[in-house]
Amino acid sequence: MRYSSFFLHTNKDAKEFDSINATLLQKGGFIDQTMSGVYTMLPIGLRVLNKIEAIVREEMDTIGTEMLMPALSPRSLWETTKRTEIDVLLEARGANDASRKRNDASYILNCTHEELVTPIAQKSKSSYKDFPFAVYQIQTKFRNEERAKSGLMRGREFRMKDLYSFHKDEDDLLTYYEQVKKAYTTIFERVGLGEDTKITLASGGDFTTGFSHEFQTICDAGEDIICIDTETGIAYNEEIAPEGKTYEKHKASEVGNIFPLNIKFSNAFNYTYMDENGKPQLVYMGSYGIGTTRLMGVIVEKFHDDKGIIWPKSIAPFTVYLAGLNRDDEDTVRKADEIYTALKTSGIEVLYDDRDIAPGAKFSDADLLGIPYRVVVSKKTGDQVEVKSRTEAETSLVDIAACIERLKG
């Protein structure tokens, strides 16, 4: 991608916000705020989000099947489960009298999809032979947060992967629940958060009187506090940490959560299957979420320095920032063009800064954007190129072939 034809504009003088991710993502031109808690994913930001979601999708495909449910749903579904009182629930309706006359209904902008997925499953999966099964989606969710804050970490409109599993009994649900834990662990490892993400015991919240598990990434910008039992190493959400134990406390951000719903929703919708003896039995369900936009925010919170973002390679918008200097020199421009083509041909994702601006402006953009490698072509580099990683201070001059090998590796 050539910078000159990419829809990208950095603004290093943009306002500082309460959180690092809000500030850096806006300075880097990854996101643009539309209103409080609502952001546009600009092209370079979307590249990151797509990579995160691709990883999530790959891991989810090992334990479930992707589908896509609507963002809008009828209020009646939420009345069935008595969840119309959720305080963050958003409603949509005709914006003016004319459209209200045409359609009197009000709709819910879904914050989660148990109300949608349960009746869908009920329509076709009603024999014990059908179980277990699981479906997931990656989709935009809505929550009318009282106070949106911290950039992508608490928005009113955000992206979420939600997975729903269906089982004949509790044992089977719990077996699957453990599989989800493994898949989630793999996801957080792959996006670079493995080390600091703790499986944390939490209350079941609105869903169940039992337990649930949260995936909490230790992070100063986080809104939760997790307590790690110094003896057992087990992490608890502060809200349920038992008295009389010693804990290591950390601020953390909830990047994923998993709930054994048991029969809460199947009961509300009277979703039963026919067992081996021809008797109807309530279905056991689980639900499992990962906020993909929040994940993006947390990654910025974890990986940055005073110059900008440092994206982990697995989710970086590009692998390499190719800075073509000396744009007034035809030979150097031609050489940079050739290297750009060579990198692309090798399957390397490259952002080619072909603008006629000062070298320092390019370097600072490269740092701000957080692209893992920087390659420089200039009068000084001759037949070679200069390469350095985002975190290295020193550059090295190497042959083009060697450079490509390094970037591929």
Place this chain on the structure above:
RNA sequence: CGGGGCGUCGUAUACCGGCAGUACGCAUGGUUUGGGACCAUGUAGACUGGGUUCAAUUCCCAGCGCCCCGACCA
């Protein structure tokens, strides 16, 4: 939802009851070219409504919006 703050070119900010300024960006020209270049010339702005006043961007009220602290957080 309680409390506080703020709404001025695209962005960041300043001043002022009497012609709204600076910087960045953007445009054009010239000089530059390894850590955010320089010079020149341009470009573009007072959230909305009401009130006070000879005169309001400025003061007052309301609405809307945004930010921050706290509460909340399936």
